[in-house]
Amino acid sequence: MNNIVAIEAERMIDARGGPPVEPAVVVVEGERITAAGSPAQIKVPEGATRIALGARTLLPGLIDAHVHLKGWRSSNPNDILITPHPLAALRAAADCRKLLHAGFTTVRDCGGCLGPNLRDAIAAREIPGPRILTAYRGLSQTGRVEKVTWAADITPLRQEVDGVDECRRVVREHIGLGADLIKVSITGRVYAPQSDPGQTAYTLDEIRAVVDEAHRMGRLVAAHAQATQGIKNGVLAGVDSIEHGIYLDEEACELMRERKTALVPTLAYFYRIATLGEGLGSPAYAVRKAREVVDAHMKSFALAMRMGLRIGMGTDFEGSPLFPHGENGMELELMVQGGMSAGDVIVAATATNAAILGIEKKLGTIATGKIADLIAVPGNPLKEISSLRRVEFVMQGGRVACSRIPDVAEIS
Ligand SMILES: [Zn+2]
Numbered sequence: 001m002n003n004i005v006a007i008e009a010e011r012m013i014d015a016r017g018g019p020p021v022e023p024a025v026v027v028v029e030g031e032r033i034t035a036a037g038s039p040a041q042i043k044v045p046e047g048a049t050r051i052a053l054g055a056r057t058l059l060p061g062l063i064d065a066h067v068h069l070k071g072w073r074s075s076n077p078n079d080i081l082i083t084p085h086p087l088a089a090l091r092a093a094a095d096c097r098k099l100l101h102a103g104f105t106t107v108r109d110c111g112g113c114l115g116p117n118l119r120d121a122i123a124a125r126e127i128p129g130p131r132i133l134t135a136y137r138g139l140s141q142t143g144r145v146e147k148v149t150w151a152a153d154i155t156p157l158r159q160e161v162d163g164v165d166e167c168r169r170v171v172r173e174h175i176g177l178g179a180d181l182i183k184v185s186i187t188g189r190v191y192a193p194q195s196d197p198g199q200t201a202y203t204l205d206e207i208r209a210v211v212d213e214a215h216r217m218g219r220l221v222a223a224h225a226q227a228t229q230g231i232k233n234g235v236l237a238g239v240d241s242i243e244h245g246i247y248l249d250e251e252a253c254e255l256m257r258e259r260k261t262a263l264v265p266t267l268a269y270f271y272r273i274a275t276l277g278e279g280l281g282s283p284a285y286a287v288r289k290a291r292e293v294v295d296a297h298m299k300s301f302a303l304a305m306r307m308g309l310r311i312g313m314g315t316d317f318e319g320s321p322l323f324p325h326g327e328n329g330m331e332l333e334l335m336v337q338g339g340m341s342a343g344d345v346i347v348a349a350t351a352t353n354a355a356i357l358g359i360e361k362k363l364g365t366i367a368t369g370k371i372a373d374l375i376a377v378p379g380n381p382l383k384e385i386s387s388l389r390r391v392e393f394v395m396q397g398g399r400v401a402c403s404r405i406p407d408v409a410e411i412s
Pocket residue numbers: 066067068110316
C-alpha cells in the first residue's frame with residue numbers, strides 16, 4: 001500500500017493560534033505530517049492515497065491531561081478492592097479503545113498501577129488506545145487515601161508516603177517501575193471520607209523533595225491541589241501543573257503566571273458528582289462536598305482565564321458510569337460554558353496539553369514534521385463545540401484508527 005496519504009477537508013483548525021484554513025489538505029508520509037495548508041499552496045505527491053472528508057473539520061488529535069485507567073465500573077471507591085485484577089485490566093483496555101474512538105489520541109494517566117502495562121501494549125499495537133503518559137501510582141500522605149484497613153497494601157490508585165527521604169525514595173521507585181511523570185496529592189480531596197478539599201497536605205519540604213527528585217530524573221510533576229494554600233505550596237515547590245485548582249485566589253494565580261505553572265481544571269469531574277452522583281451511587285460525603293465546591297471552582301476557572309494562566313484540559317474520568325471514558329468531550333463544553341472561547345478550548349485540549357505533557361515538539365498541532373494524530377468532526381466546532389463529541393475519523397501516528405465515514409476504511 002502507498003505510504004503517502006493526502007487528507008482533504010472543508011476546514012482545518014491546526015491549533016497554532018491562527019484562523020481556520022478553508023478548505024485544507026494534510027499530507028502524511030509514514031507517521032509524520034509532511035505538509036498542511038490550503039490546497040492552493042500544497043503540492044500533493046503523485047500517487048498519494050486520497051482521503052476525502054467532505055464537509056468536516058480536521059483538528060489535531062485530542063489530549064486528555066488527566067485520566068485514570070483502572071477499570072472502575074462503580075462509584076463506590078472500595079469496590080475495586082473486590083474486583084479481580086485481570087478484570088480491571090480488561091475493562092481499562094476497553095476504556096482505552098473508547099478514548100481513541102472518541103478522538104483522544106493521547107492521554108496522561110494521573111495515577112493507577114495499570115498505566116505502564118497499558119501504555120506498552122498500546123505502543124506495541126497489541127490493543128487500540130491513546131498513547132499514554134502514566135504516573136503509575138500517585139503519592140499521597142498517610143491518612144488521605146480511601147481504603148479499608150485490611151486492604152492498605154493493595155490500594156492501586158495511590159501510595160501513602162511521608163517524610164522527605166521516603167518521598168525521594170518512592171519517586172525513584174515509581175520511575176524505576178515505568179512512571180513517565182510523578183503525581184502527588186498536596187491537598188485534601190472531595191472523593192475521600194477523611195479529607196477535605198480546603199485542607200493542605202504534605203509539608204513544603206516534602207513537596208520540594210518530590211519535585212527535585214522527579215525533575216532530576218527528567219519527569220514532570222502533576223499536583224492534585226484544591227485548597228488555596230496547598231496550591232501556593234505546590235507552585236512554590238516547583239510543581240509543573242496544578243490539577244483541579246478549586247480554590248484559586250489572585251496571589252495563587254500571580255505565582256502560577258510568574259512560574260508558568262499550568263492549570264488542569266477538570267470541571268466535569270465535580271459537576272458530574274454534584275449533579276449525577278446521588279443517582280449513580282456516590283457516597284453521600286462526596287456528593288455533599290462536590291456540591292459545596294462547584295461554584296467556587298467555576299469562579300476559579302474564570303479568574304485563571306482573566307489572569308492569563310496556561311490552562312489545559314482534563315477530565316479526571318476513570319471508567320465508571322459517573323466518569324465514563326469516551327464521554328470526555330463533555331469537559332470541552334463545560335469550559336465554553338465557563339467563558340472560554342471554543343477556539344481557546346480546542347488549543348487547551350491539543351497544543352497546550354501537549355506542552356503540559358512535555359511532548360509539544362512531536363504532538364498537539366497540525367504542522368509539518370509533527371506526528372500525524374488527526375481527527376475529523378462534522379460541521380464547525382468553533383460554532384458548535386459539541387461537534388467534538390461526534391468524532392467521525394481518527395488517525396493516530398499516520399494510521400486510520402477509526403472511521404465512521406463511508407468509503408474511508410480503517411488501516412490497522
Ligand atoms: Zn485524578
